[in-house]
Amino acid sequence: MKRLYGVIGYPISHSLSPVFQQAAFDFTQIEAAYVPFEVRPENLAPSLNAMDLLGVEGFNVTLPHKEAVFRLVQDRDPVALRIGAVNTVVRRSSGWLGANTDVGGFQSAFRDFVDMKIRSPLSHPLVLGAGGSARSVIFALQDGGFSRITIANRTPERAQLLLNSLFSGKEKEGLDVLPLEKLQKVGEFDVIINTLSRGAFGEGFPILEEAGLKGVKGMFDLSYRTDGLPTPFLQAGISAGIPWEDGLGMLLEQGALSFELWTGTTAPRHVMKEALFRKLNRPVEE
Ligand SMILES: NC(=O)c1ccc[n+]([C@@H]2O[C@H](COP(=O)([O-])OP(=O)(O)OC[C@H]3O[C@@H](n4cnc5c(N)ncnc54)[C@H](OP(=O)(O)O)[C@@H]3O)[C@@H](O)[C@H]2O)c1
Secondary structure: EEEEEEEEOOOOOOOOOHHHHHHHHHHHHHEEEEEEOOOOHHHHHHHHHHHHHHHOOOEEEEOHHHHHHHHHHEEHHHHHHOOOOOOOEEEEOOOOEOOOOHHHHHHHHHHHHHHHHHHOOOEEEEEEEOOHHHHHHHHHHOOOOOEEEEEEEEHHHHHHHHHHOOHHHHOOOOOEEHHHHHHEEEEEEEEEEEOOOOOOOOOOOOOHHOOOOOOOOEEEOOOOOOOOOOOOOHHHHHHHHOOOEHHHHHHHHHHHHHHHHHHHHOHHHOEEEEOOHHHHOOOOOO
16 A cells, blocks of 8 residues: 655645655655645644544645644654754654754755855854744754854844744854844855745845855855746855855755655655756756
8 A cells, every 4th residue: 555645834836845755755666655735724733633544654844834733743853842843744653753854954955065065164154034944054053063153134033032942051152143134234254044035025135235245155045946047145146156055955855854754765865856856947967
């Protein structure tokens, strides 16, 4: 009998996960179907029960359910406990286990970006945004050894709350918060990571034009476009000849880590990437 996996979100039709997860199951000859489920927030709890009753083996969780699923599952892995959000759910005999592979996905994609495209040490990241994904990014950066991190957000109070809930006492040393509109006053960061909502500034990114990019060695965007064009954030870096990376690498890596949690099998990353890039009509670079 086919095993059943999926992704829940609202809306869900845009999700690219079915493309590369199904490719991974097919390549590894695991008889499984990976299905997108559109779940309205008010139906979340009964949907988890329904998936349990229907025998679903595991699923990904995307916007806006990551924090709510964290509260609904029976057990959580250590990273999910630290972040307070779940993007991967695994069936266990004791009930649903909630895991967080966004942190590992970002860590791996960012490490590849630094090693392969920046190729020099970094000391001071600037993170734009203080929402759910910024939580994973800031934790991953600090966990990865960065002792100076600046967070710029439209609502600086939200960024401060994020830091207070994620870190205690000494861990907060070297972590600064700035209002997004004051960005022109800083310039000592050497990599910029964008976690703002897709299209936060429409088609442009005026904040960066004002701040300038002097000293910036790389730009990493969690967002991506499906039409092959760079995001407005990355466009600013491309014009200035700065190495860049969009969110597809992180998307693939968090998915690969989910696949490994569900199956105990090494994810066929090259196959997943090929399937995703073919779908997006993008060339698969080495
Ligand atoms: N590649 C991947 O694997 C991956 C994984 C996770 C997320 N993402 C992407 O990351 C992005 C953010 O996701 P999220 O879950 O962190 O979203 P979120 O929790 O809703 O956070 C949104 C952030 O954007 C800011 N923002 C929204 N509208 C704005 C505007 N008009 N002007 C200035 N700031 C604005 C918010 O500021 P305030 O706090 O002031 O409201 C907040 O900092 C999404 O595009 C998502 O698709 C990608």
